[in-house]
Structure formats: structure tokens, C-alpha cells
Amino acid sequence: MSRPFEELVAKVKNFEMKKVSVAVAQDSAVIEAVRMAKDRGIATAILVGDEDKIKAVAASINTDISDFEIVDVKDDIEASLTAVKLVRDGVADMYMKGLLQTKDFLKSVLNKEVGLRTGSALSHVCVFDVKGWDHLMFLTDVAFIPYPTLEDKKAMIENVLPITSACGVENPKVAPLAAVEVVNPKMPCTVEAAELTRMNKEGELTGCIVDGPLSLDLAIEPEAAMHKGATDRAIQGDADVLLFPDIHAGNLVYKAMVHTADVINGNMLTGTKAPVILTSRSDSAEVKVNSLALGALVAEYQKNNQ
Amino acid sequence: MSRPFEELVAKVKNFEMKKVSVAVAQDSAVIEAVRMAKDRGIATAILVGDEDKIKAVAASINTDISDFEIVDVKDDIEASLTAVKLVRDGVADMYMKGLLQTKDFLKSVLNKEVGLRTGSALSHVCVFDVKGWDHLMFLTDVAFIPYPTLEDKKAMIENVLPITSACGVENPKVAPLAAVEVVNPKMPCTVEAAELTRMNKEGELTGCIVDGPLSLDLAIEPEAAMHKGATDRAIQGDADVLLFPDIHAGNLVYKAMVHTADVINGNMLTGTKAPVILTSRSDSAEVKVNSLALGALVAEYQKNNQ
Secondary structure, three states: OOOHHHHHHHHHOOOOOEEEEEEOOOOHHHHHHHHHHHHOOOEEEEEEEOHHHHHHHHHHOOOOOOOOEEEEOOOHHHHHHHHHHHHHOOOOOEEEEOOOOHHHHHHHHHOOOOOOEOOOOOEEEEEEEEOOOOOOEEEEOOOOOOOOOHHHHHHHHHHHHHHHHHOOOOOOEEEEEOOOOOOOOOOHHHHHHHHHHHHHHOOOOOOOEEOOOEOHHHHHOHHHHHHOOOOOOOOOOOOOEEEOOOHHHHHHHHHHHHHHOOEEEEEEEEOEOOOEEOOOOOOOHHHHHHHHHHHHHHHHHHHHOO | OOOHHHHHHHHHOOOOOEEEEEEOOOOHHHHHHHHHHHHOOOEEEEEEEOHHHHHHHHHHOOOOOOOOEEEEOOOHHHHHHHHHHHHHOOOOOEEEEOOOOHHHHHHHHHOOOOOOEOOOOOEEEEEEEEOOOOOOEEEEOOOOOOOOOHHHHHHHHHHHHHHHHHOOOOOOEEEEEOOOOOOOOOOHHHHHHHHHHHHHHOOOOOOOEEOOOEOHHHHHOHHHHHHOOOOOOOOOOOOOEEEOOOHHHHHHHHHHHHHHOOEEEEEEEEOEOOOEEOOOOOOOHHHHHHHHHHHHHHHHHHHHOO
């Protein structure tokens, strides 16, 4: 039986191939990933950066890039602005970081003239397929917002909804996580979790079912919910979205699962006009390709639901 | 090949059987666990609580407790003080929570006359054996201290050392974790991680090697350390102890690993005169038995190293 993430990737092949614009593309790991993505029918690429260096990097890893468009811009900042504008103008469908500092990449994403800003906070979403689970899990935010405020958390939930929809999950169950499942005034994240739940109940936060605070076992293990007698809760081990209290909790859980479980995952930035792929040095080529597949799926969803 | 945790349990059988004193023992999960522990040669028990209820609970789960000593104390608070005094007086070797509120159990642990207080902060340690890893991992604190201060974190490291030693790990490598591996003044836990590292280098915190802040991949994956060029660090994917920034990060990682990976684990409270077993409702009988084995090992170590 194919796994849920593999089914997502299969869906991508059913529509016209999407195009990723890469900022400062002279990066071997990124060139390897876009090559793999093209070969699998997931996405094609426009490589923006120093053309000589791009060709030299591709040659150094014996990778054919003759079927990719190259836009020669030597200066890194200028390359990023050129690359993001291609997405803003609809020439490309999604935007990916190459060999430049994350902060410079983000400046291009947020640039008022050529960037992808929507007015919403940006946040990071990770789509997880854990072996043995029959459904996808969406994690936010494991990489971008250090200490989200209540407003940020509301935006994080709103930002994840187009992604769950693009992946075929409607009205997802969102679990604001903590170490405990009851509100404790000494633990601010439990208070905020309850507040998000209230907003959801009272119609200030729609398109999902929010129930928090929740401990991770109550969020993901139906048996734990039963064992703890949590049978009156909206989420009983069947959460779709895991909302983390801060970046440390999110990032440590993300890495714990990647390094100890059998996980297929893709990641993207959201809250933008088009999908933004911001992978890290420690991500494997598979994660980068999966992220491109996820971006393509979300781009198609956004095109059809504007 | 036997797994590291199984080797620990085998060691316990080499010395005289330890005795656990159970506070308010009329709890079916606890009775099941002490029965299993005795049958496996790990520990025997003194059951302190309402004798009639203890016998009724044991009968309801068809469990023979005729070989355990029962001390009949009807009142729960009084039962906890009687049970902890048995450990304080050396009649029993470790102390375990039964059917009473955690806060009342902790009051007995911290009681000045009959408790197990040492002057150190109490903290929680979890010993993990993850399938595929060749060594044990010690997690602190996933259940007890909500938001540890720098002083608490120093105590957490000092408290874990008798446990690593009891498990045969000398001069353990301690990784104060964060989402990132560089100090960021906007992330207090990274500043504290660097401060703990400095204390260790300058001899204020000894018996271990501290290197932080570390992201989880650098702490546990030698390949990630190599890939990120972190070859000058004291820890390069070979951490023994994972020190979490707060209870949310620790608890969520703990539960993520328990629910997605193949893990054998035991847990205990430390910073006390004798091992304290504080398991939670969601822990399986196996975790409770493993915790008793861990407690027996630490009790033996403390006896030989006073």
C-alpha cells in the first residue's frame, strides 16, 4: 500500500508541471533536488544566479541542467529579487532558497515591490507521513517563528489551512500542544491554547476544529485519549495539525521524529502569495524534493481557489 | 543481541533484591507493576495504604500479593508519610507513587522529618533505549520542572550524574538543546546553554562534558555534525544526556519518541536521598517495571558510593 505522502506526490503528476524559481542557484544540494524533482515530473526550475558558477556546480556533481532556464545575475541580493519577481509576476509558481543567507532570502520574500507578502505573518509548515500512521500530520511551526504570540498562533493556524486543503484534509483538527492537557495559569502556552479554542468555538477562527491545550499522546493516540478518560474532547488522538508552543519544542520534536521514526516529509513557508521553499542544510535531497512536490500541490490549489 | 536497557535489567538481578515502598498502594496499575517486577527478580514491595482496598484491587485483577508486606494506613496523607519514612529509615530502597495526587506525593517526598529531601532541586530523568541506537540516552526534564532557571539546569545536570554512573556511563556528554546551535540573545535558552558550557569548562560543573546550545541533529546524529561542519565541537552526534529548555519541549519530544519509535524506557525523580518513582497514568506497565529496575540500579549505586 502506498503511503499518504506518496499519494500526494502522485497527485502532482496529474496537473501541468509547476515551475520553481531558485534564488542564487549555485548550490549543489539545490541543483541535485531540482534535477530529481524534474526527473520525477514534480516541477521544473528557473535557476537565477551567477551562470558560470551554476554551470560549474552542476558539472562538479555530474548533473545535466541543460533543460533548465538560467537567468544570469551575479549579485546575490539582486538575484534573489529577480527570482522572487518571477513568482510575483506569475512566470514561476513557487520560490526556493539557494546559496544565500536566510535573512537575505526572507528580505526578498517580504520585499514590497517584488516580494510575496500578503499582510499575514509568515509561518513554517511541515507535512509529515509517519510509517504506521494512516494520515498526514501537519506541524507548525518548527523553524520560523521563535516565540509566537497569541496573534501569531492564530495566523499560524490560518496559514496552515490552504496547505491542509491542498493535501485533501478539510476542516482539520488542530491541537495546540503543551506538556499538559489542562489550563495552568503558570504555563502561558496552555492559556493561549484555551484562548485559540475559544476563538474557534465563537467563530473568530474558522475552517478548522481547535482543541487545546493537549498533550501529544492525547493529540495523536486514540488509546491514550480513552485511557485518560478524555472522551468529551473534540480531539481524541485524531489531530491533523500539531501547533507547537515555541520553536524549540517544535524543532526538537521535528528532529526527534526525523531521526528516530520512519518519516517522509516536506516543508514550506506559508502566509505568502505563493509557496516558499526554505529548506535547511541538514535536510536531505528527498526532503527538498518532497518540499517541491508540496509546493506544487499548494500552488495548484491556490490557482484553483483564488 | 540484547538491547542496552535489557542489559541494565540483567544487572539488577546480580545484587540482592531491592524493596520499593508504595504510597497509597490501592492502585491496579501499580499493583500489576510491582507484581511483574517481583516475578522478574527486579524488586519486591511494601504496600502502604488501606489494606482492605489493596486486597480488593489485587483480587479484581487476579493478582497474588500474598508475598508482599502490607502496612495498613487508611488516611492517604498519613499513608504517604509512613511509606516515605520506610525509605528514609532504610527499610525500603526506593519510593513509588500509588493512588494519590502528585502534589500530595511530592509533599511527602519533601517532608522535612520523614522525606527524602537533600537540599538539591528535584528533577526528572528518563532513560531511553531507542531501537537502532547502540547506547542509552538520558532525557531531563520531560515531566517535573516547568521552566527551569539557569540554576535549575545546573541542578538537573548534577542530578543526572548518579543515574548515568549507575547505568555505566561515566563522564557523560550533556547537550543543552535548542532549535539552533548558536547563541542568540533573543533566545534565552541558548544563552543559558552557553553559560552551562562555560561553567563546565571552568570547573564549576564537573563529572561531565557540556556543549551547548545544540540542535537535536547535532546532539544525536554524527553525520549531521559532519555535514554541518561542526567538527570542532565537544559533542558531535554523541550526546548521552539531552537537557531540554523547558517542560513543553521535553515532554513533547518524550511522547513523540515513545509514540513513533521503538523505545524501551524507565523514568525517575532525582535530587533525592533515594530513587523516587513517579509514573504517570499514561505510562504502560512495562514503563513502570523499567522504572523500578532503574530505581533498583540507582539505589544499589548510591549504597556503594555513599
